Amino acid sequence: xxxxxxxxxxxxxxxxxxxxxxxxxxxxxxxxxxxxxxxxxxxxxxxxxxxxxxxxxxxxxxxxxxxxxxxxxxxxxxxxxxxxxxxxxxxxxxxxxxxxxxxxxxxxxxxxxxxxxxxxxxxxxxxxxxxxxxxxxxxxxxxxxxxxxxxxxxxxxxxxxxxxxxxxxxxxxxxxxxxxxxxxxxxxxxxxxxxxxxxxxxxxxxxxxx
Amino acid sequence: xxxxxxxxxxxxxxxxxxxxxxxxxxxxxxxxxxxxxxxxxxxxxxxxxxxxxxxxxxxxxxxxxxxxxxxxxxxxxxxxxxxxxxxxxxxxxxxxxxxxxxxxxxxxx
Numbered sequence: 001x002x003x004x005x006x007x008x009x010x011x012x013x014x015x016x017x018x019x020x021x022x023x024x025x026x027x028x029x030x031x032x033x034x035x036x037x038x039x040x041x042x043x044x045x046x047x048x049x050x051x052x053x054x055x056x057x058x059x060x061x062x063x064x065x066x067x068x069x070x071x072x073x074x075x076x077x078x079x080x081x082x083x084x085x086x087x088x089x090x091x092x093x094x095x096x097x098x099x100x101x102x103x104x105x106x107x108x109x110x111x112x113x114x115x116x117x118x119x120x121x122x123x124x125x126x127x128x129x130x131x132x133x134x135x136x137x138x139x140x141x142x143x144x145x146x147x148x149x150x151x152x153x154x155x156x157x158x159x160x161x162x163x164x165x166x167x168x169x170x171x172x173x174x175x176x177x178x179x180x181x182x183x184x185x186x187x188x189x190x191x192x193x194x195x196x197x198x199x200x201x202x203x204x205x206x207x208x209x210x
Numbered sequence: 211x212x213x214x215x216x217x218x219x220x221x222x223x224x225x226x227x228x229x230x231x232x233x234x235x236x237x238x239x240x241x242x243x244x245x246x247x248x249x250x251x252x253x254x255x256x257x258x259x260x261x262x263x264x265x266x267x268x269x270x271x272x273x274x275x276x277x278x279x280x281x282x283x284x285x286x287x288x289x290x291x292x293x294x295x296x297x298x299x300x301x302x303x304x305x306x307x308x309x310x311x312x313x314x315x316x317x318x319x
Contacts, residue, residue: 094263096287111249138251141292142301154302158292162309165247165270165285167263 048090052122054193056087057170060120061196062187064097065175075099078170082120089119098161099172100198105152107145107160107198108169109137117168121193128197138162148199171198178204225266227284227313233259234319235288237311245274248315255294256319260308261287269312283313 017025031037060082064071074081078095089095095117098106110116111134116124127133136144141158145151152158161169173195179187195202229235239254247270263285272281292305299305 092267096261111251112247138249138307139296140300141305158301158305160292160305160307162249162307164249165310165312166267167285167287167310 049118049123052118052120054121054191054196055188056082056122057117057120057193057196058188058191059085059184060087060097060170061172061191061202062184064172065179065187066184071172074172087120091119093117093119093166093168095120095168095170096161097170097172098159098198100174100201102156102174104157104159105145105198106169106171107137107141107158108163108171109134109160110163111135111138112164115163115168117170117196119168120170121196125193145199148194150200171196173198173202176202176204224283227262227266227286229259229262229284229286229313229316229318231259231262235259235286235316236319237288238315238317240315242271245271247271248311249309251295252290252309252311255290257288257290257294259286260289263287263310269314271312285310285312286316288316 028042032039032042060074063085064074070081070084073084074097078097079089079093081097082095083089098108100106109128114124114129116128118124133144138160141160142152145158163169173191175187176190179190190204191202192200194200235257237248237252237255237257241250241253266282266284268278269281269283272278287308288311289306289308291303292299292301292307293303295307
């Protein structure tokens, strides 16, 4: 029994399921009912997805910043380099790592749905799946970036990658100044999910704020 | 293409990429009914191959219907100028979009 004194509302679920929720439930129950998959296999896959978070991507970025030969392997074959660190790919997707430089700023989007480098970043943020981001990231990326507070100078190329088929993308952000001599753990702590999507740079201030 | 280590091995046509880096390509202007993976904003647009994605892979559009056999071909990373995609694009001329496109959607220019 709860010790604190404010009343609790009973936990209820009154809202009706949506069309797609009903469809998902129906397909899931059919697949289980016909013995094609088990409820435990679904639970296990949810566990797999829950184990993937931006902390994995941050480790990859920190290692690329610290180890030039790893960086080369990462840019040559993103998936193989991540697998070196024990990050498994549970599907058939490949990974291309896009390096931000003084002259190129990369941004990733999936205009068709929500393709995202889930093995290394986990589930995408809601705004990444929302239609305004998906439509505007490809047609007016500089305005979208400005709304995230990111102003890219005109002499830096914006390169938008629309991931729609079998390739997933991960942005390798620029290493901020003032991080010379930092350990990989210290570097990983300032690398955020949004920086690996390309909507913001990595800044040293992130560490103080976290 | 993966190098063939044994002399005399003749690869099938779908094992060999049709396009190479720097090839100019146009996205087909088809409007198929059903599952597709090429966004409509790219149809008919002119781009340049910047990377051949190895190895050859199953066509996602066929895979969507469970038809996986015999349709392994290459995907290409193709770059488009933003000004090619959006006539009124307001940013600098060298802003670009890159996307992977299955071989059957591309036409040589």
